[in-house]
Amino acid sequence: MLRCHALRETRLPRLSAAARRSSFGTTSVNRRKYDATLKNLKIGKHTRVIFQGFTGRQATANAKESMAWGTNIVGGVTPGREGEHLGLPVLPSAVEVLKPDATGIYVAAHQAPAAIEEAIEAEVPLIVAVAEHIPLHDILRVNKIKHWSRHISRRGKGMLIKPRQIHSMLKTQSASRLVGANSPGIISSVGKCRIGFQPLPCFEPGKVGIVAKSGTLSYEAAASTLRAGLGQSLCIGVGGDILSGTGLVDGLKILVQDETTEAIAICGEIGGFAEMEAAEWIRDYRARTRNPKPITAVVAxxxxxxxxxxxxxGAFALPAEPDALSKVEALKAAGVAVINHPSRFGPVLKTLLSGNQISNGIGIGTTSGVPPSQQRRTLHTFAAKRPLLPHSCRQKASPRQVTVESRRTLYLDREVALDMLRQQGLNVAETPDKVPDSAQRLLAVSINRATSSLCIIASPTTSATDEAARSFAFDLEVHETLKLGEEGSRASNLPMLGLQLVHLFTSKEAFLLQTHVAAIANPDDGPDAPHVLKITHAHLGFDDAALRSGRRQADVHALRDLDAEDPAEVSAEPDGIVYIKLGGGGSDKSHNIGTLVNGAGLAMNTVDALADAGGRAANFLDTGGKATSETVKRSFEVILRDERVKCILVNIFGGLTLGDMIARGIVLAFRDLETQLAKIPVVVRIRGTNEAEGQKIIADSGLPGLYAFDDFDEAAAKVVELTNQRT
Incomplete structure (x- = not known):
């Protein structure tokens, strides 16, 4: 057996007690160190807050609102500046003078990693990073920096990489806690302290704690608890990136201990293991607690x-990660009341707090309208037989360069990907199509989200869900054998191939390098000659933020083949719109309801809740958190390109996006697209900031075929009714 000394084996499918106590790539000592910072999440009137990037436009506007609300902002930092801003000191470095308890980082995405590192080095207790599109590998560096020299030495049949420097930041210190990145922030309604950009009209002192991946879902949850007369205690937005400094379980640990919190709402979504970890933690919490706090969840x-x-x-499933339905089932099994829309948080929690029980039945975490074949799928339609956790959580195309604003990732198709691997010196089979499927094995490099570290996934089949599949931490400390079947494990180039993939992953800033490999013997070398692993298939994913924010990897992103993509999806990108066709990429005509939503989490949830109401969405469309009237009009144009659409549902929750501005965009769209929209009814649901003004604009427009609601269930029922009438 050949050994790769940079790898430690972990079994994918089962959760063990040992796994719950430790994680690969992160020692238990390091975990305890960072866990000591959990208490820093308990913000309130006592919290001294500074802003990094204090004099910027966004920070200035946010600081004015937050101070008026009661937040104790004591100053800020702007490099090269010294003086006053908003009547408060602004300094090149404010830590020694202002002694902050927390910092809000309001700088551009490419500047954010340095700002985070500066705050960690200064031991600021709480660091809140709101920026979106921070390059993944920059955040990976913040979580755990590792530099490797290219010094490789042969030792028998193995290969050793000697570390030049291993430096951990977050995970090896006990002073600073990071929230984010791509987080709406953290807000204490009871303590009147906001570090982030949550819509303040939704937040009033109360008894419900919220921990959420999605900003818009958390705002909806807050508004729902407010309408139910419950209010909120503490709301923690962990963020929607692949890696986060604070997870759902971290938030739960604080909320169950918080005396002002009587009930908890969780907003989860597809991607990673956080919801599965939360389910396991809740199961343990309920078993050891006499009167556990009621917990409700939504998973988009x-x-x-x-x-x-x-x-x-981070809203996608990597190989062997669970799909959203598996997360729903795990939370239900843990005793969580799972709902299918955040507007239900208030009524459900009010019922639970009164001592009554809620049945996880119709309309609560159901999947009606979703074909069985689509209910359990992850990346590459891997069919998960049960929720999967890594050991630690239990645990030829025409190249063209394009500048886009909304794309989150780049995938290279098979032929372009294989060409890249050849150019990088990896061993690609001369005739990959002639290699039988039974001879191929899975070998992938990706991110373990639970430990914020690089991992390698290997399987003796091409499936990451195979019982023999393993995940390996690339931690430079111990070694194990990659399980690729007898021939694969005997292959003479196995260690080198693994290291080459790791090098490509780090040097080109990938988030997934998924390959199929086959052990092939050279017939000229005789029957006893060692086999050689050759790559037969490749699916490579690269982080778009590396180019957008970091201005890096232009050569990789120039390989994008626009001709192979849907023209409507591509056309939406320059306007900051994320548009994805549903239903077989537009081939299934039963997907006939267009959706227009602000915020990714709410957009996913709208598609899910619409299915529960008996409708089938034709698309996912996120206008972005800062949508304008023009963005809304452009969104209508994109949706109307799909001939399947019989009706359109607009679901807006105003946060940074104002309800009246969205309403004006809708009216503008009706006037400019009169011919197309004359035949397509539009149902509008507006909640949140300036919701009354927006609803009035819609009602006063007098436009035929335009229906306004403030309740999602009513809006969903209406759009399904209108669609059925036109089908």
């Missing part, structure tokens, strides 16, 4: 397209 992405990034950078 039941109808997500396998392999597509659904708005948020």
């Amino acid at each position: 992405g039941v109808n997500a397209v396998p392999g597509r990034v659904m708005g948020h950078a």
Whole structure:
């Protein structure tokens, strides 16, 4: 057996007690160190807040609102500046002078990693990063920096990489806690402290704690608890990126201990293991607690397209990760009341707090309208037989360069991917199509989201869900054998191939390098000659933010083949719109309801809840958190390109996006697209900031075929009714 000394084996499918106590790539000592910072999430009137990037436009507007609300902002940092801003000190470095308890990082995505590192080095107790599109590998560096020299030495049949420097930041210190990146922030309604950009009209002192991946879902949850007369205690937005400094379980640990929190709402979504970890933690919490706090959850992405990034950078399933439906089932099994729309949080929690029980039945976490074949799928339609956790959580195309604003990732198709691997010196089979499927094995490099570290997935078949599949941490400390079957494990180039993939992953800033390999013997070398692993298939995914924010990897992103993509999806990108066709890429005509939503989490959830109401969405469309009237008009144009659409549902929750501005965009669209929209009814549901003004604009427009609601269930029922009438 050949050994790769940079790898530690972990079994994918089962959760063990040992796994719950430790994680690969991160020692238990390091975990305890970072866990010591959990207490820093308990913000309130006592919290001294500074802003990094204090004098910027966004930070200035946010600081004014937050201070008026009661947040104790004591100053800020702007490099090279010294003086006053908003009547508060602004300094090149404010830590020693202002002694902050928390910092809000309001700088551009490419500047954010350095700002985070600066705050960690200064031991600021709480760091809140709101920026979107921070390159994945920059955040990976913040979580755990590893540099490897290219010094490789042969030792028998193995290969050793000697570390030049291993430096951990977050995970090896006990002073600073990171929230984010791509987070709406953290807000204490009881303590009147906001570090982020949550819509303040939704937040009033109360008893419900919220922990959420999605900003818009958390705003909906807050508004629902407010309408139910419950209000909120503490709301923690962990963010929608692939990696986060604070997870759902971290938020739960704080909320169950918080005296002002009587009930908890969780907003989860497709991607990663956080919801599965939360389910396991809740099961243990309920078993050891006499009167556990009631917990309700929503999980967006039941109808997500396998392999597509659904708005948020982390909203997709990597190989062997669970799909959204598996997360729903795990939470239900843990005793969580799972709902299918955040507007239900208030009524359900009010019922639970009164001592009554809620049945996980119709309309609560159901999947009606979703074909059975689509209910359990992850990347590449891997069919998961049960929720999968890594050991630690239990645990030829025409190249063209394009500048886009909304794309989250780049996938290279098979032929372009194989060409790249050849150019990088990897061993690709001369005739990959002639290699039988039974001889091929899975070998992939990706991210373990639970440990914020690189991992390698290997399987003796081409499936990551195979019982013999293993995940390996690339931690440079111990070694194990990659399980690729007898021939694969005997292959003389196995260690080198693994290291080459790791090098490509880090040097080109990938988030997934998924290959099929086959052990092939050279017939000229005789029967006892060692086999050689050759790559027969490749599916490679690269982080778009590396180019957009970091201005790196232009050569990789120039390989994008626009001709192979849907023209409507491509046309939406320059306007900041994330648009994905549903229903077999537009081939299924039963998907006939167009959706227009602001916010990725809410857009995913709208598609799911619409299915539960008996409708089938034709698309996922996220206008973005800062949609304008022109963006809304452009969204209508994109949706109307799909001939399947019989009716359109507009679901807007105003946060940064104002309800009246969206309403004006809808009216503008009706006037400019009169011919097309004359035949397509539009149902509009507006909640949140300036909701009354927006609803009035719709009602006063007098436009035929335009229906306004403030309740989602009523809006969904109406759009299904209108669609059925036209089918």
